[in-house]
Amino acid sequence: MTDNRIKNIVIVGGGTAGWMAAAAFAKVFAGAYSIRLIESEEIGTVGVGEATVPHLKLYNQTLEIDETEFIKQTQGTFKLGIEFVDWARVGDRYIHGFGQIGHDHGLLPFHQYWLKAHKQGKASGLDDYSLNAAASLKGKFMASARDVKEHSPLANIAYAYHFDAGLYAKFLRNYAEARGVRRTEGKVTQVIQRPEDGYVDAVVMENGERIEGDLFIDCSGFRGLLIEQTLKAGYEDWLHWLPCDRAVAMPCENVGPPTPFVRCTAREAGWTWRIPLQHRTGNGYVYASQYIGDDEAAANLAKWIDGCALGSPRVLRFTPGQRKKCWDKNVVAIGLASGFLEPLESTSIFLIQSAVARIINLFPDQGFSDVIRDRYNAQAAFEIERIRDFIILHYYATERDDTPFWNYCRTMSVPKELTDNIRLFRDSGRFYRNAEEMFAQPSWVEVMVGQRILPERWHPMVDQMPQAELEDLVGGVKRVIANCVEVMPPHQAFIDRYCKAPRP
Ligand SMILES: Cc1cc2nc3c(=O)[nH]c(=O)nc-3n(C[C@H](O)[C@H](O)[C@H](O)COP(=O)(O)OP(=O)(O)OC[C@H]3O[C@@H](n4cnc5c(N)ncnc54)[C@H](O)[C@@H]3O)c2cc1C
Structure with missing residues (x-):
């Protein structure tokens, strides 16, 4: 009988998605597969994504992560819910706990x-x-x-965390590398497909190194290097329902003790977030570019933040929606490469966690059965649509x-x-x-x-x-x-x- 098992998993991208996948695979697969992660410091990560939902505790428990250590290393705080200000009417306020x-x-x-x-x-x-x-x-x-x-x-108190996204990726990187994940620094410049069926055979680095794999996890962020730029899986655009397509982020110094919640305040063309961490407060204005320009949004945000700004404002562009197929051929897209709704209700890290659990659950062999792939895609679509x-x-x-x-x-x-x-x-x-x-x-x-x-x-x-x-x-x-x-x-x-x- 031929050995049809997957042997090499290649993760492209080292943001929250890449390292969450790498850490979970390293723990759960416990050396059964070779796991390699490629990331480029020059390209960097999206650098936001600092509020979570309580499900993350389950991820941490699976990985046997010590909560105290995790909070300390990520400058984390605790989140009991979200305060919504001015949403239904100006002057309204309620908590989604x-x-x-x-x-x-x-x-x-x-x-x-x-x-x-x-x-x-x-x-x-x-x-x-x-x-x-x-x-x-x-x-x-x-x-x-x-x-x-x-x-x-x-x-039985339900709670989640706020943390520094950069420190979180670093924390998970240490965890994953200690359990055998190999990290490669550099840019992927070419993706090689098998001529007979278009499956991805290897990625080629800027320095010419060729990295082969059986299963590729595309965690390359919005660019979707494998899933979209190579396989053209397609994207379903939900901008007509979720009209915000940009955000400007501007952290500031802390003023006062951290709130145990994120504050989301409705604004003229979107909403702002305020996420308290131990060493700073994260702020951002999520807005619809059709109704307000980048400069005006940044200037308004600067007026609304509590403390002195730390660094200059950073504008991020996105299209709310989801990849038509999150799993295509031998590529599974996780994180922003698979789609993005928008930051309200902080669900993106949850969707990464859920995708990682789903791929573990539906882990393929080299046959890459359509039934498995279709079930994965149907589940992913159901989850994000709800x-x-x-x-x-x-x-x-x-x-x-x-x-x-x-x-x-x-x-x-x-x-x-x-x-x-x-x-x-x-x-x-x-x-x-x-x-x-x-x-x-x-x-x-x-x-x-x-x-x-x-x-x-x-x-x-x-x-x-x-x-x-x-x-x-x-x-x-x-x-x-x-x-x-x-x-x-x-x-x-x-x-x-x-x-x-x-x-x-
Ligand atoms: C404004 C905003 C606010 C958000 N707030 C929240 C929140 O509060 N809570 C939440 O759950 N989520 C939030 N999110 C989503 C969250 O930020 C992401 O889900 C999370 O950071 C995962 O990103 P990622 O790893 O998929 O992509 P990225 O962080 O973009 O990482 C992509 C990785 O791919 C690498 N890469 C790309 N191309 C190449 C290449 N050619 N060669 C080598 N490497 C490459 C990059 O170097 C990087 O390591 C927010 C998103 C935005 C835009």
Whole structure:
């Protein structure tokens, strides 16, 4: 029998995607394959991508990464959610917190009871019923506590991280190289395909070195060196739904303690992010080039940042969308090479993690079966499309009519699945998670309510509960959350105690 196994994996690109893939492969495959990563310092990386979602903890656990060490080495902080400012109306503010809203009661999610009580004037804003939202507003943070009752909200706190993207790639590089990944510095200048079927045979470096592989992972960023420039896999453009196509980034010095959340503020032609790290604050203005120029966007951002700017503004261009085939022939594109929605809700690093898990799960042999490849591509498309709809929701569900940008967003047509989700929620506060889609019910509920999609009714079963019991339930949850937040330490104090990074 011939040995049909993959032997050599070549990863082109050493940004977050390349090193996340390399580190995971090194750990999971444990020496079964030769893994080589090529990166070019001269080309560099995109250098942004500093906020994450809680799923990253699973990646770290799989790789047995020590959380304290990870935070220290990446100048990291903790993220309980995102604060949205001025999105549905100027003056509005809400938190999309990770984790639960209250606790489910009977067969119904808590928000169903909240809806009725709120309509009756017996409940305050939704933020008071989510531990993550309430703690964010007070600047508090702690990891899950072991010495509390099983049902305490403190027993299972959902959180993610903010970190320095450059330090993160370096951290993963050390990890991967220590486990046998070979790094090659330099530029790929040529891609050699097999004449008979177009599969990639080798890449050629600027110095003439030829690097052969069986499976190529394209992590070359927006340029998609293998997947697009070579294989022409095609790109689906979603600019009509996600009108922002540029960002200007400008980090600044810290002013005050770090918030345990990202702040996303809606602006005249897009939105700005503010990501607190231990050594600096990351800022950026994501905007639609149709409505504002680069210079004006940069000048506006400079006015809005808290502290002294560190370095000059850097403009990044992108086209929201996704590669029509993320896996084509023997090339799998991961990271920006596979597509990019936009930074709102910080899902891109999650999509890298998910793609890495998927390729491990569907790992091929040299036969490169179509069934495997098709399943991979279908899963990748499903995943990003559901996230896409969640992001579109933030733009579309607005009452703002103060600028041409917001007028466009408010009146644009959106994918049918999203319209259906909005209609269902507006009717009676219901949401159904579609199979393995990433964002769960609490996320959709918080964002829909925050964007002023307020249901007219609630689930009929809520009316079965006597009024006094309803008020007890809703009031009790609010009290428990407030008590929990009270005992949580300030975010800065938690960092100082457990994972303070050295001054750079
Ligand atoms: C404005 C903005 C904000 C973002 N914010 C977030 C966020 O908050 N959270 C989040 O999850 N994601 C965010 N992202 C996405 C995130 O930055 C990326 O998903 C992540 O950095 C992965 O990038 P990458 O590794 O695919 O590409 P890159 O960082 O561009 O890396 C590409 C690599 O390929 C190499 N390369 C390219 N061509 C060649 C060649 N010819 N030869 C050799 N090497 C080559 C480069 O040297 C580099 O090492 C953001 C993106 C943008 C644009």
